[in-house]
Amino acid sequence: MNRPQAWSNCDEDIKSFITTLTEKIKNEIGNNLVGIYLHGSLAMGSYYRPKSDIDIIVVVDHRLENETARCVGIAIALQSKKRPTIGDIELSIITKEVAKQVPVPTPYELHFGTEWTEKILNNEVDYSKELTDSDLPSHLTYVLQRGICLYGQPIQDVFGEYPWQSFIDSVMYDLEWILDEENILESPYYSILNISRVFQLVTENIQKVHSKDEGGEWGLLHLPKKFHPLIQQALDVYRSPKIVSEEERKTGGREWNSSKLLAFRDYAREKLLTL
Numbered sequence: 001m002n003r004p005q006a007w008s009n010c011d012e013d014i015k016s017f018i019t020t021l022t023e024k025i026k027n028e029i030g031n032n033l034v035g036i037y038l039h040g041s042l043a044m045g046s047y048y049r050p051k052s053d054i055d056i057i058v059v060v061d062h063r064l065e066n067e068t069a070r071c072v073g074i075a076i077a078l079q080s081k082k083r084p085t086i087g088d089i090e091l092s093i094i095t096k097e098v099a100k101q102v103p104v105p106t107p108y109e110l111h112f113g114t115e116w117t118e119k120i121l122n123n124e125v126d127y128s129k130e131l132t133d134s135d136l137p138s139h140l141t142y143v144l145q146r147g148i149c150l151y152g153q154p155i156q157d158v159f160g161e162y163p164w165q166s167f168i169d170s171v172m173y174d175l176e177w178i179l180d181e182e183n184i185l186e187s188p189y190y191s192i193l194n195i196s197r198v199f200q201l202v203t204e205n206i207q208k209v210h211s212k213d214e215g216g217e218w219g220l221l222h223l224p225k226k227f228h229p230l231i232q233q234a235l236d237v238y239r240s241p242k243i244v245s246e247e248e249r250k251t252g253g254r255e256w257n258s259s260k261l262l263a264f265r266d267y268a269r270e271k272l273l274t275l
Contacts (some may be wrong), residue, residue, distance in 0.1 A: 002241035006045035013084040024075040035152025039142040053087040064109045069127040072119040088114040100160040105132035138170040158176035159253040184265045187250040192234035
C-alpha cells in the first residue's frame with residue numbers, strides 16, 4: 001500500500017536522505033544559516049513516494065557570496081543523485097529579509113530542482129545574477145501555515161504573513177497555465193488536483209492552504225458529480241504505489257480521456273477565471 005507519509009512517519013531512507021541533505025547545507029552555509037524548512041506534501045502528511053517531490057526552503061541571514069552559492073548548489077546536486085525516490089528536491093534559498101517581507105517580485109539566492117542538476121555540476125549557473133520566482137510567495141505561505149522546521153529558528157519568528165489576496169493571485173497565475181490551451185492533457189492528475197484545490201481555496205474563503213490530496217477529496221464532495229470519476233482517477237493515480245519513470249510521472253503511466261479532461265478544463269475556466 002502506498003500510504004500517505006508525513007515527516008513524522010516517513011520511510012527511514014527518506015528521512016535519512018533529508019537529514020543528510022540538511023547537514024550538508026549547514027556545513028556549506030555555516031553561521032549565515034537561519035533555518036531549513038520543509039513544506040509541501042511531506043509537511044502536510046500527503047507525501048506519496050512514487051510521485052511526490054521534497055520541498056524545502058532555506059533561509060540565510062544575508063546574501064550568499066557567489067562561491068558559497070556554487071558550493072551549496074554542488075552539495076545539493078550531488079545529494080540529489082543519491083535520492084531514494086523518483087521525485088527530486090525542490091529547494092530555494094532566500095534571505096531572512098525576503099522571508100519576512102515577501103517582496104514581489106520575490107528574489108532568491110539559489111534554486112534547485114531536477115532541471116538544475118547538470119547545469120550546476122557543469123558549472124553553467126551564473127550566481128551573480130539577481131533572479132526572482134513568482135511561485136515563492138505561495139511556497140512561503142505554505143511554510144508559514146503548515147511547514148516544519150528541520151533546523152534553526154522557529155517558523156513564526158522567520159516568516160512574515162503574505163497578503164491573502166496576493167497569495168490567491170499567485171495561485172491563479174499558476175492556474176492560468178493549467179487552463180491555457182490543452183496543457184491539462186500534458187499533466188492530467190497534477191492539473192485536476194490543483195484545479196480542485198483552487199476551487200476549495202476560493203470557495204471556503206477561510207485563508208487556509210491545502211494539499212493536492214485534500215483538494216481532490218474536497219472536489220469529490222463539492223464539484224459536479226459528472227467530474228467525480230475524473231477526480232477519483234486523479235487521486236488514484238496520485239496515490240498509486242506503481243513506480244513510474246520520470247517520463248511517465250506527468251500521466252502516472254495511465255491513459256486519460258482527453259474529452260473529459262478538456263470538459264473539466266472548460267468548467268474551471270468558466271467558474272474560476274471570471275472571479
